[in-house]
Amino acid sequence: MSRACDSCLRRGYLVGLLSARIAGLVGAPRKPSQLLALDDAELATAVGGDGTKEALAFLGRFEPRRARADLRHAEVTAICRHHEGYPDGLGDLDDQPATLFCRGRVELLAALGEQPAVTVVGTRDATPYAIEVAYEIGRGLGVAGVATISGMALGVDGAAHRGALGARGATIAVLAGGPDFVYPRRHADLHRQIVEHGLAVSELPPGQRPYRWSFPARNRLMAALARMTVVVEAGEGSGTLITADFAQDLGRTLGVVPGQVSTRVAAGGNRLLREGAAVVRDATDVLDELFGVGGGVSAPRPVLPEPDVDPVEQRLLDAVEARLDLDAISTFAGLPVGEARTALARLETRGLVRRDGLFGWERARASH
Amino acid sequence: VLASVPTFALEGVDAREVTVEVDARRGLPAFTVVGLPDTAVREARERVRSALLNSELEFPLQRLTVNLAPAWVRKAGASFDLAIAVGVLAASGQVPAAALADCAVSGELSLGGGLRPVRGALAIALGCRAAGIRRLVVAPEIAAEAALVDELEVCPVPSLARLVDLFHDRWAPDGPVPATTSHATLRAAPDLADVRGQADARRALEIAAAGGHSLLMVGPPGAGKTMLARRLPGILPAPTVAEALDITRVQSVAGISTGGLARERPFRAPHHTISAQGLVGGGARPRPGEVTLAHRGVLFLDELAEFARPALEALRQPLEHGSVEIVRGQVALRFPARVLLIAAANPCPCGVGGERCQCGVMTRERYRARLSGPLIDRIDLVCQLAPLAAAALAPGAASGESSDVVRTRVLAARERQSARRATTGAASNAELTPAATRRLVPLDDPAAQPLAGALDAGLLSGRGHDRVLRVARTIADLAGSDRVMGDHVAEALGYRAVAPGGAAV
Secondary structure: OEEOOHHHHHHHHHHHHHHHHHHHHHOOOOOOOHHHHOOHHHHHHHHOHHHHHHHHHHHHHOOHHHHHHHHHHOOOEEEEOOOOOOOHHHHHOOOOOOEEEEEEOOHHHHHOOOOOOEEEEOOOOOOHHHHHHHHHHHHHHHHHOOOEEEOOOOOHHHHHHHHHHHOOOOEEEEOOOOOOOOOOHHHHHHHHHHHHHOEEEEOOOOOOOOOOOHHHHHHHHHHHHOOEEEEOOOOOOOOHHHHHHHHHHOOOEEEEOOOOOOOHHHHHHHHHHHOOOEEOOOHHHHHHHHHOOOOOOOOOOOOOOOOOOOHHHHHHHHHHHOOOOHHHHHHHHOOOHHHHHHHHHHHHHOOOEEEOOOOOEEEOOOOO | OEEEEEEEEEEOOEEEEEEEEEEEEOOOOEEEEEOOEOHHHHOHHHHHHHHHHHOOOOOOOOEEEEEEEOOOOOEOOOOOHHHHHHHHHHHOOOOOHHHHOOEEEOOEEOOOOEEEOOOOHHHHHHHHHHHOOOEEEEOHHHHHHHOOOOOOEEEEOOEHHHHHHHHOOOOOOOOOOOOOOOOOOOOOOOOHHHOOOOHHHHHHHHHHHHHOOOEEEEOOOOOOHHHHHHOOHHHOOOOOHHHHHHHHHHHHHHOOOOOOOOOOOOEEOOOOOOOHHHHHEEOOOOEEOHHHHOOOOEEEEOOHHHOOHHHHHHHHHHHHHOEEEEEEOOEEEEEEOOOEEEEEEOOOOOOOOHHHOOOOHHHHHHHHHHHOOOOHHHOOEEEEOOOHHHHHHOOOOOOOOOHHHHHHHHHHHHHHHHHHHHHHOOOOHHHOOHHHHHHHOOOOOHHHHHHHHHHHOOOOOHHHHHHHHHHHHHHHHHOOOOOOOHHHHHHHHHHOOOOHHHOOO
């Protein structure tokens, strides 16, 4: 399946072919080099030496028919910038990719023209708080019918995708490798879900592994695809700030979830807030930014179905929700600790709470 | 002339009888020691010669051959000095051979002829009794410890010259050595009343003490984990005489004995940098590790996540079998290691835990993986400690029960377990076999219903299932109930260990 013209397709494969050499050229970039803005011949010359020879030879012998067969085999759709399904937002980039390689529900890209989407990004080594917030934002956007775009990285990215999927909302993962390349490996299940219920896109052809330069490169796509970018948690020096930079350069709205001012893990995001980014507390704040206050589809916080519990158990659940320790839980529920533990264990067997690893208890949520 | 003298070599915490044979015959003067002696034993020749001469005794100018039998056992250390000296004296007719019948000797000699103490006096005395030897000669310093064994005459002898006098009935030691088994007042042990708040941890500690269950305490730094652990020996039953002998024997072999019968259970808290060998014992000449030194007492592992993985791996076998087996050459040694394991850890690297934790998810996951490493399936109970500020402010925090009150309940629960011993064969609930466990709480019992729910929900593995039942049995014992009720099972379920990601353990 392909909606790309021959020259764009060739361009896409050329970037894939040269990706390792590009890595050698740019080293470790804060932002991808201008290389991607060059045309085919210039790009071939720029990589130099053997690369140039190889690139020129490739340009001469490229067979679109075989490439299309390969794409079909990999269940990947290529969409080029001349096709109507190609998202307009990318046109704001001076180095927009000629071809997007897509796996999953391709119609989500076309829908970006009618319904704006939001990019939700943040650190990989996220605090539980950030995970929680990212998940809730993804879910809220999903309920409101707004697509969540992210990078499928560990931490915040993954939580945002999962939130959207949990609400059966649309979600797009912009990947640094090919659309079928699972990275990080631990997100294999998430990748499978995204491909099934959402969309994975990349400017690299299928089978390509990611390179250091391709992460900031895909960050520009994430920023350009969305009307608004939300930073959930980012320390100074986090790659997330690159996405935020792109969003601002492209004139997109930038929102930031405030973090504790005393911690390093949120310092980058907090600085953006200080510099004027919009404060985001939840999905409703995001929707207000997009559509004006009350203008969007409101996203009521979905309430857990009320379990059939007695008043004491309800107090126990409230205490667990407040993340109290067991001594405090028992005081709050008015039970001796032994009985509190007993009651919690019974709630656990009923699936209402669960053990938080070795440490204490948490409310059991659906697909968290 | 041939003489033979019984003495003992330490093997693990046991003493193996070694017979020192001395053959003196005419020929060029020579002094050889055979029978796998190490350097220290070979050097005994010099000490013996000097000790004899300096004690106004005669060193025979004959061809002396000393054999240490059995010849295949490796002999190490200076504890054979005295036996060799006595053998030489007997072979040269300086002490009557009749006096040597039924008498074992053990000691190191000084060049001046004085007797020096050796390690493992109690083990040696026990070895004497087992070998049917009636009399044991040791240095005065360790005589009291040796005298803990009944039916054995222990002679504290200060020097070689005195020993010769003793064998000639010209001198006798000052009366029989009293066995120091009297129950004098215990050293002021730390009391549970000092601990503020921490109701959950107190409860867990009580259950651990009552059933001999291993416990992991999770809480922020300064919440009182170490404080609680140190109070555990104080709520355990005092050691029985047999247990006390057991404890003393280990301490004696390790050279940390106090000279009398140990009246308190040991409490060992090795630092987390300890090696596997330090923890379970070993070495070219195997020495007991911390787990053996804590035998019949408490082994406390603070900062569990910081221990090296191989060290914790090595601890698995002793925790399962109650002993450590070390093979060296042809000899397999068995060190006893029946301990109550208490571990403590911070909830996460930053130590705060809960909502205010500032660790990233990846940091937390790595930490949890380390914490739940090799030992998590050996842990019966996991409890949580609140940060101290909250705990101290909690209503009723000031009124902590004293160790005496808790121990009374623990003793009552232990009493019930001993009463069942005939049918279960286990001294405590923690030692119940799976079969015995299931007999005590049949699965079709309504009490087992919360457990069935947990099994169905995939919250429990088969092994975890038995673990919960054993703890439930203890909770029922503490409640004075013959039957295990649903609430007991549910509480035990609440204390079980859960691996990160919620996997059943």
